[in-house]
Amino acid sequence: MKTATLQLETLTCPSCTQKIEGALKSLDGVDQDSIKVLFNASKAKVSYDEEKLSLKEIERAIRQVGYTIEKSKER
Numbered sequence: 001m002k003t004a005t006l007q008l009e010t011l012t013c014p015s016c017t018q019k020i021e022g023a024l025k026s027l028d029g030v031d032q033d034s035i036k037v038l039f040n041a042s043k044a045k046v047s048y049d050e051e052k053l054s055l056k057e058i059e060r061a062i063r064q065v066g067y068t069i070e071k072s073k074e075r
Helices: 014-025 055-064
Strands: 002-008 036-038 043-048 069-074
Touching (some): 002 055, 014 043
Antiparallel strands (some): 002 043
């Protein structure tokens, strides 16, 4: 498992976190219990199986629901 932390463009409302969480939950390979989207910090953190999913696919899912990623890192 890898963990990604993504710095997002400023989130404007709490429902933004729900949209991003929903996008992440829809991805095969994401550890559902690891998803954390922090509204006040504009960050998302998620653990995933790198054999099923890549960081690029996670970023794409977030962009598809309308959010910009300023930077991301894996560990």
